Amino acid sequence: MRDFKTHTLDVPGAVLHYEVRDAVEPSGEPVLLLVGSPMGAEGFAALAERLPERTIVTYDPRGVGESRKTGEPGTSTPEQHADDLHRIIDAIGGGPVDLFASSGGAVNALELVARHPGQVRTLVAHEPPAVQVLPDREAALAAIKGISRTYERQGFGPAMAQFITIVGLKGEIPADFADQPAPDPAMFGLPAEDDGSRDDALVGQNLISCTHHEHDFAALRAASTRIVIAVGAESEGEMAYRGGIGVAERIGVEPVTFPSNHGGFLDDTFGMPGDPDGFAVKLREVLAG
Known part of the structure; x- marks a missing residue:
């Protein structure tokens, strides 16, 4: 090293x-x-x-x-x-x-x-x-705002489960992505409980400003x-x-x-x-x- x-x-x-x-x-x-x-x-x-x-x-x-x-x-x-x-x-x-x-x-x-x-x-x-350069930008921006709302309402685990799902998706973002049921955080080894913090660097500090x-x-x-x-x-x-x-x-x-x-x-x-x-x-x- x-x-x-x-x-x-x-x-x-x-x-x-x-x-x-x-x-x-x-x-x-x-x-x-x-x-x-x-x-x-x-x-x-x-x-x-x-x-x-x-x-x-x-x-x-x-x-x-x-x-x-x-x-x-x-x-x-x-x-x-x-x-x-x-x-x-x-x-x-x-x-x-x-x-x-x-x-x-x-x-x-x-x-x-x-x-x-x-x-x-x-x-x-x-x-x-x-995201602003994507042909499906409106759906993608709405989906990312949905992740931010999930973070504010439910905390890190549920928001990160949504984030992992969207970043791994192949092809255009469905227009109703933000309205779809959120995946179970446990599927990704993430906590389901909310610890009350809202300062995560990814979904709290940088998600919207970076992608938008x-x-x-x-x-x-x-x-x-x-x-x-x-x-x-x-x-x-x-x-x-x-x-x-x-x-x-x-x-x-x-x-x-x-x-x-x-x-x-x-x-x-x-x-x-x-x-x-x-x-x-x-x-x-x-x-x-």
């Missing part, structure tokens, strides 16, 4: 935790940021191990892991997350960096590039759940950053895959297929395993251009 140094950074409304892994076999390439949302730094440990030639920076998004909010509780927005990434890049030298961003992290990274393209040489945005975000495609098309949109070989038809395809179309680039699924960079120590070996090979190839 590669050693890393931990750092904290005061930003408006939060204190961010980030980690720096120095290159074992320096290649002379820029620093590589690996980011997600709400996934924090620990989710990228397996991928970082497989890229020893790079200095790698990972972080916990605000409200996740060791990154604590100091301002108002509640929703975190892609604009806030993008500003946090901007400030981290400034703190490590200002860039330009290379950036791999997955899921909600890809939404935040696209916002960063729209605002600060000079800080990022290449962005690989992996399966951004950009309106991307600035004009700024992205004009950016100096090389933008690569990545989708998973096993994710075809799923919401985040389709979001990636829609973003690629609007930017005017061809999506690139990566191994495995939405968590293809994960090993068997973190949730459902993907193919981190194959993923690292593909990411190295794509970053090399």
Whole structure:
């Protein structure tokens, strides 16, 4: 396991935790940021191990892991997350960096590039759940709002059961999804009882703001950053895959297929395993251009 140094950074409304892994076999390439949302730094440990030639920076998004909010509780927005990434890049030298961003992290990274393209040489945005670009956007947005209502009424387990169901659905979202009976949380190993908390990073802080975000495609098309949109070989038809395809179309680039699924960079120590070996090979190839 590669050693890393931990750092904290005061930003408006939060204190961010980030980690720096120095290159074992320096290649002379820029620093590589690996980011997600709400996934924090620990989710990228397996991928970082497989890229020893790079200095790698990972972080916990605000409200996740060791990154604590100091301002108002509640929703975190892609604009806030993008500003946090901007400030981290400034703190490590200002860039330009290379950036791999997955899921909600890809939404935040696209916002960063729209605002600060000079800080990022290449962005690989992996399966951004950009619901606004879907042909079935109205049904999808309504379904996601339904998950949020379930969280407010019933708590984490029932809401996450709905979330898992919708993100794994292949094809367009049914118009009546939000009106369908919620699945049993126990089917997914989730608690049915409500513990009363409403601050979960996924279904409480980021769900609506991330999926409903309106991307600035004009700024992205004009950016100096090389933008690569990545989708998973096993994710075809799923919401985040389709979001990636829609973003690629609007930017005017061809999506690139990566191994495995939405968590293809994960090993068997973190949730459902993907193919981190194959993923690292593909990411190295794509970053090399």
